[in-house]
Amino acid sequence: MTAALEVEGLDVRFGLRGRRGGPPRFVRAASEVDLTLHHGRLLALVGESGCGKSVLTEALTGLLPGNAETRGRAALRPEGLDLLTAPEPVLRDEVRGRRVGLVGQSAGTFLTPTRTIGTQLREAVRLLDGPEPAEVLAERAGLPAAALDMYPHELSGGTAQRAGLAAALAGDPAIVLADEPTAGLDRPLVDRTTDLLVDLARDGKAVLLITHDLRAVRRIAAEGPVDLAVMYASRIVESGPAAEVFARPWHPYTRGLLGALPDEGFVPVPGHPPELSDLPSGCPFRPRCGSTACTDDPALVHHGDRAVACHPAVPA
Amino acid sequence: MSLVGSGLVGGWRRGHAVVERLDVAVEPGRVLGIAGPSGCGKSTLVRMLALLHTPWRGTVAVDGTAVPRMRYRAPAALRRRVGVVFQQPRAAADPRLTLTEILTEPLRAAGERDRAVLDARAAELSDRVGLTAELRTRRPHEVSDGQLQRACLARALAAEPDYLLCDEMTAMLDASTTAALVSVIGAEVDRGLGVLTVSHDEPLLAAWADEVLRPW
Numbered sequence: 001m002t003a004a005l006e007v008e009g010l011d012v013r014f015g016l017r018g019r020r021g022g023p024p025r026f027v028r029a030a031s032e033v034d035l036t037l038h039h040g041r042l043l044a045l046v047g048e049s050g051c052g053k054s055v056l057t058e059a060l061t062g063l064l065p066g067n068a069e070t071r072g073r074a075a076l077r078p079e080g081l082d083l084l085t086a087p088e089p090v091l092r093d094e095v096r097g098r099r100v101g102l103v104g105q106s107a108g109t110f111l112t113p114t115r116t117i118g119t120q121l122r123e124a125v126r127l128l129d130g131p132e133p134a135e136v137l138a139e140r141a142g143l144p145a146a147a148l149d150m151y152p153h154e155l156s157g158g159t160a161q162r163a164g165l166a167a168a169l170a171g172d173p174a175i176v177l178a179d180e181p182t183a184g185l186d187r188p189l190v191d192r193t194t195d196l197l198v199d200l201a202r203d204g205k206a207v208l209l210i211t212h213d214l215r216a217v218r219r220i221a222a223e224g225p226v227d228l229a230v231m232y233a234s235r236i237v238e239s240g241p242a243a244e245v246f247a248r249p250w251h252p253y254t255r256g257l258l259g260a261l262p263d264e265g266f267v268p269v270p271g272h273p274p275e276l277s278d279l280p281s282g283c284p285f286r287p288r289c290g291s292t293a294c295t296d297d298p299a300l301v302h303h304g305d306r307a308v309a310c311h312p313a314v315p316a
Numbered sequence: 317m318s319l320v321g322s323g324l325v326g327g328w329r330r331g332h333a334v335v336e337r338l339d340v341a342v343e344p345g346r347v348l349g350i351a352g353p354s355g356c357g358k359s360t361l362v363r364m365l366a367l368l369h370t371p372w373r374g375t376v377a378v379d380g381t382a383v384p385r386m387r388y389r390a391p392a393a394l395r396r397r398v399g400v401v402f403q404q405p406r407a408a409a410d411p412r413l414t415l416t417e418i419l420t421e422p423l424r425a426a427g428e429r430d431r432a433v434l435d436a437r438a439a440e441l442s443d444r445v446g447l448t449a450e451l452r453t454r455r456p457h458e459v460s461d462g463q464l465q466r467a468c469l470a471r472a473l474a475a476e477p478d479y480l481l482c483d484e485m486t487a488m489l490d491a492s493t494t495a496a497l498v499s500v501i502g503a504e505v506d507r508g509l510g511v512l513t514v515s516h517d518e519p520l521l522a523a524w525a526d527e528v529l530r531p532w
Binding site: 046047048049050156157158183184185186187188189212213214215256257258260261262263266267268269272275 | 353354355403404446448450459460461462463487488489490491492493494495496498499516517518519520522523524
């Protein structure tokens with residue numbers, strides 16, 4: 001496996017307006033996040049809403065708002081360009097679209113409403129010096145050829161999502177970041193969209209799929225080259241090959257999320273995720289974890305190709 | 317006693333009915349599921365039953381009282397009997413209001429002006445749906461989709477409706493938040509609330525609904 005992007009110790013925090021004279025306050029959106037995207041594999045990042053998942057794509061494409069502070073490294077391989085510190089002209093002219101493609105949530109809203117999909121795709125290909133014409137991109141993204149002559153409002157949500165995927169592929173990026181690409185789609189469209197992303201990985205791209213849809217990930221994990229990372233309260237609490245994590249989840253939070261699926265018990269994880277502006281001391285999952293009282297913060301410990309951040313969960 | 321739609325026909329463009337001769341009955345203390353793919357007319361059906369969209373033909377009746385007019389012309393007393401939770405909490409919540417203001421809006425619309433009463437009801441409703449006091453002081457952009465949908469559910473329950481319509485309520489939510497909201501509604505169903513849940517998510521309906529209709 002060849003690494004395409006190595007993220008180490010990534011912290012992202014946002015300053016809040018504090019009370020006058022009080023201490024500065026921060027929202028911690030990412031804490032010591034380590035993850036590696038490999039060519040030929042899809043990494044699915046799951047977690048409850050508001051746990052900090054989406055901030056990762058913003059950090060990795062230089063699109064964080066101005067009040068964000070970052071620490072750590074995000075090294076683009078092979079040469080090691082750090083996406084967190086690269087100047088905006090480099091990100092704009094060399095990275096975004098050309099080396100890192102981004103598919104956003106409800107991609108339809110990223111399209112210009114007054115121009116056809118075809119003209120927008122062709123423009124993306126021209127500006128990014130893309131190797132493939134719009135028609136080929138459309139086919140690769142599963143977009144019907146007829147859609148190229150349509151305007152965004154004429155497309156259904158699923159078709160608009162595939163138009164967004166085709167545009168993200170225009171510059172032939174080696175890395176594709178997909179942030180909630182299936183939100184609001186119905187099940188057959190969710191399946192088709194995730195299958196397309198797995199196909200991209202099989203073609204050698206490194207894919208990051210950020211989603212709250214655990215069931216979609218469970219489906220593609222069965223046979224695809226899929227890894228799973230579970231995020232909780234701004235940090236990665238468990239990671240590993242997806243099929244293994246689904247079969248034997250180590251972290252109590254991963255077990256809780258799986259048990260909340262309608263066909264796996266339908267029991268919510270008790271309690272609430274902590275506020276990212278007010279993380280508890282010690283293990284951030286401690287208030288919701290029935291079995292232990294870990295007062296120190298467990299680090300993400302690697303065991304072979306899996307990793308878990310939980311003291312009692314260390315496997316036999 | 318039930319919320320009944322009979323022979324409902326309707327749509328948005330003349331000649332293109334998306335709901336064609338549908339009969340549904342939402343019974344107290346039961347969860348009725350309606351399944352169907354995107355764009356088949358599920359939301360239009362919900363809007364008709366919520367007294368928000370006039371059917372071309374057929375009638376909606378609340379506990380035997382047929383509702384002749386829709387939207388704000390429908391009798392307020394009947395509208396208050398039916399609560400609705402929509403798919404996209406962000407599109408369904410005024411971004412300028414705090415969550416407390418959002419979830420007490422139906423009470424203020426019904427004429428309640430007493431601050432103490434509103435505060436007490438807000439606290440009680442938030443408690444039921446699992447929102448902390450601190451979260452209630454925030455505005456929609458300061459909370460997650462799951463937290464905002466909890467507020468939208470609290471708003472739908474604020475007027476103590478007899479019927480609750482959930483239009484893809486959990487499509488934007490993670491597994492745990494979905495299960496949590498379903499269990500909140502389950503407690504209300506035990507107290508006699510009649511629920512219609514519309515979804516394309518078959519495993520969800522299988523686990524949640526007492527009966528599932530597939531009219532499309």
